[in-house]
Amino acid sequence: MSVDPPVAPKPGHPILDVLVDGFDYDMSMGEHVVRLDADQMVGFVGEAKSVGFESCMELTVVDYYRRRPVRYELVLVLLSRKHNLRLRIMVPVDEEKPIVPSLTELYPGTGFFEREVFDMFGISFEGNPDMTRILMPDDWVGHPLRKDFSVGSVPVQFRDAHKVT
Numbered sequence: 001m002s003v004d005p006p007v008a009p010k011p012g013h014p015i016l017d018v019l020v021d022g023f024d025y026d027m028s029m030g031e032h033v034v035r036l037d038a039d040q041m042v043g044f045v046g047e048a049k050s051v052g053f054e055s056c057m058e059l060t061v062v063d064y065y066r067r068r069p070v071r072y073e074l075v076l077v078l079l080s081r082k083h084n085l086r087l088r089i090m091v092p093v094d095e096e097k098p099i100v101p102s103l104t105e106l107y108p109g110t111g112f113f114e115r116e117v118f119d120m121f122g123i124s125f126e127g128n129p130d131m132t133r134i135l136m137p138d139d140w141v142g143h144p145l146r147k148d149f150s151v152g153s154v155p156v157q158f159r160d161a162h163k164v165t
Contacts, residue, residue, distance in 0.1 A: 015051050015083055019044075028088070035090045038074075038100045045078070045089065049106055053078040053087060056103065059113035061093070061121045065147035071095040072123060076103075093123055102127035120145035 011017055011025065011032055023044070024035040036044055045056075058077040065071060072093035079086055093100055102125035103110040114125040115134040122143040124131055133140065142149055 013083065013085060015080070016085065016087070019048060019051060019087075031086055031088050033088045033090060038091050038093065041074075041089070041091050042101045042103065042106070045076070045103055046106055048078055048087060052080040052082045053085070054081065055079040056107040056110050056113070057086070059103070059110050059117065061117050061123055061145075063121065063145065063147045072098060072121065074100060074117075074123070098123040099126050101125065104128055119143070122146065 011020060011027075016032055020032070020034050023040075026033050026035075034044070045053075055078065056076060057079045058075065060075050062073045062075060063071060064073065070092040072095060074089075074091040074093055076089040076091070077086060078089065091100065098121075100123065102114055104114070104125075104127065111128055111130060112134065114128050115130065115132065117123050118125065118128075118131055119133045119135050120143055132138070136144065144151075
């Protein structure tokens with residue numbers, strides 16, 4: 001008796017059926033999810049834009065510090081109003097060389113998202129025309145949303161603090 005390998009689910013939408021063919025596709029909490037490598041990202045996102053995903057709604061990073069083999073994962077959410085679809089794209093980022101291609105040529109507004117990710121996590125976007133800090137001061141050392149960032153402590157004296165017993 002042989003057991004067939006599980007068959008990957010199909011999105012069930014003609015645009016997505018063609019777009020995600022050959023990629024790691026799944027559904028998560030009612031949202032279409034595609035996992036791909038950084039070198040595939042610009043080509044895939046360009047194709048998604050050409051079939052109607054006109055907006056990049058979100059671009060952020062998840063830091064899985066000591067929880068997964070790949071520490072960082074870039075998360076993009078594309079929106080197609082025309083097809084009433086959202087598509088989440090997950091891209092692993094190399095911890096030793098945290099550089100991924102920029103999407104500013106396709107979606108100019110992602111430049112701000114990319115700068116925030118750079119500022120908070122230290123991941124650079126190759127091709128971004130303004131890869132500078134956006135939230136922290138220019139002389140800030142470190143990236144505050146990394147899970148290994150030491151927050152330190154500053155004692156605060158409250159004037160009207162009452163001791164509760």
